[in-house]
Amino acid sequence: MYNLATNLERNAEFRGHDTALIFNDESLNYRTLNTLVNRVANHLVALGIQPDDKVAISCPNTPAFVIGYYAIQKVGAVTVPLNIMLKGPEVAYHLADSDAVALISFEGNCTLPSGEFCYEGFSETPSCQHFITIESGANSPLPADAHRFNQWLETDQDHFDAVYRHAEDTCVILYTSGTTGRAKGAELSQSNMLCNAQACQALTNQKGTDVSIAILPLFHTFGQSLIMNTSILAGSALVLIPRFVPKNVMQQMQKHKVTHLAGVPTMFIGLLAFAEKHGAEYIDDIAANLKVAISGGASMPVEILKQFETKLNVPVIEGYGLSESSPVAAFNHLEYERKPGSIGQPLPGVTMKVVDDKGREVPRGKEGELLIRGHNVMKGYYKKPEETAVTVVDGWLHTGDIVRMDEDGYVFVVDRLKEVIIRGGFNIYPRDIEETFMTHPDVHMVAVIGIPHKTYGEEAKAFVLLKDGAQTTAKELVTWGKARLADYKYPRLIDIVTDLPMTATGKILKRLLK
Incomplete structure (x- = not known):
């Protein structure tokens, strides 16, 4: 059986009294967690x-x-995690594109009105038939047609056996840019997800007696696979952090004796900055328990890595992955030399090669595009066979990343072929922003690029060419974009220009804007 949820069932049976989740200092053991999952699964079937x-x-x-997440898996359905910062039209796009028949949505509050945006997107998607709300205590008016997740948890339908799935059956659809265009759903199989969790458990040497902490969002591929699924597989405890605040994270790490920490570089920078000023009361306790820190999502500055290792006396291992690779593909390994600035070596069962623009493998030390083959490569982009055929060729996943591989097989990321902007670990797709701004009545043309940012790694910047006679200001355009795009996505920086550099065929030369 390849159902991902059987990992949870196994722990409920054999270590049911062990802690599974810790949230706001309350905990659920594995038996209780499995029972709650069963109750939701029964209602989904109903x-x-x-x-x-x-x-x-x-x-x-x-x-x-x-x-x-695990209730969806139990019934044999496919989980489609959505970023909680998506606005109504973005939610509608994801629901329609994925053929979702139901949406489970957190109600949110005045500072995070995610439920409002989700219901807006649900209402615009006739093919999505059921709206299930997770009440947050905000006591906002709920849609009359909404099912109540919290009420489902209070029922007594405690038994449900996970539905049998085959290895190649789809487990999740994770939305990503791929190499071009609007967000596409990377279709990952049960085998993809299970093998990746097993590889991550071996990589981090995670055991049932360990405690990991989820500071990365679980709707994100990194947090979902390397943190949540790996913890459930190992039978370890998982501390849930809904919003990254360095002081709260360090308090929780100290209180619950966290052994495994994973995050993106901006989170390590934030923790390190807090520790330098206010962390004296936490550092010794945290360092006494922390076994490994894992960084991914973007390249970590070598100086930050060294400072973090020294401050907390813990090895920091960097790695690499994509939604299309389930996600983890390569990592520095604890038992071997760790090379700062490198994403390490391929996981067991994963092969990598570096090729030139003709597809020919280049010698070690030379730069080229990274290709990946193995158990982690996605089935394809959902309902997009032509785009899948471009990205996965003869079993090789074309990453769009320029790398070099040294004589020891360690991979160093040099640059990206694709235009995706990585802001604080979140992918921003320029075309999404460009298509949104092209709907503004005063905008004639727009080009979006990523520029360096000392805190977030990169920031989106838009160059806007206005229509003749238009008087819209850059500040007004920023406000307009903020109302229509997720908070991590809208461009804070906008230049209104009189022309844009182009080729003879009319293609904007974005490299000349940098």
Whole structure:
């Protein structure tokens, strides 16, 4: 059986009294977690959810995300995690594109009105039939047609056996840019997800007696696979952090004796900055328990890596992955030399090669595009066979990243072929922003690029060419974009220009804008 949820069932049976989740200093053991998952699974079946149906979930790092995610898996359906910062039109796009028949949505509050945006997107998507709300205590008016997730948890339908799945059956659809265009759903199989969790457990030497902490959002591929699925597989405890605040993270790490920490470089920078000023009361306790820190999502500055290792007396291992590779593909390994600035070596069962623009493998030390083959390569982009055929060729995943491989097989990322902007670990796709701004009545043309940012790694910047006679200001355009795009995505920097550099065929030369 390849159902990802059987890992949870196994722990509920053999170590049921062990802690599974810790949230706001309350905990759930594995037996209770499995029971709550079963209750939700029974209600999903009562709604008519069947194997292979797509069910979207939009929720921050709370027990409800874990419960909803594994309930979807139990019934044999496909989980479609959504970023909680998406606005209504963006939600509608993801629901329609994934063929989601149901949406489980966190209600949110005045500072995070995710439920409002989710219901807006749901209402614009006739093919999505069921809206399930996770009440947050905000006591906002709920849609009359909404099912109540919290009420489902209070029922007594405690038994549910995970539906049998085959290795190649789809497990999740994770949205990503791929190499070009609007966000596409990377279709990952049960085998993809299980093998990646097993590889991550071996990589980090995670055991049932360990405690990991989820500061990365679980709707993100990194947090979902390397943190949540790996913890459930190992039978270890998972501390859930819904919003990254360095002081709270360090307090939770100290209190719960966290052994495994994973994050993106901006999080390590934030923790290090807090520790330098206010961390004296936490550092010794945290360092006494922390076994490994894992960094991914973007390249970590070598100086930050060294400072973190010294401050907390813990090895920091860097790695690399994509949604299309389930996600982890390469990592520095604890038992071997760790080379700062390198993403390490391929995982067991994964092969990498570096090729030139003709597809020919280049010698060690030479730069070229990174290709990946192995158990982690996605099935393809959902309903997009032509784009899949461009990205996965003869089993090789074309990453669009320029790398070099040294004589020891360590890989160093040099640059990106694709234009994706990585802001604080979140992918921003320039075309999404460009298409949104092209709907503004005063905008004639727009080009979006990523520029360096000392805190977030990169920031989106838009160059806007206005229509003749238009008087819109850059400040007004920033406000307009903020209302229509997720908070991590809208461009804070906008230049209004009189022309844009172009080729003879009319293609904007973005490299000349940098």
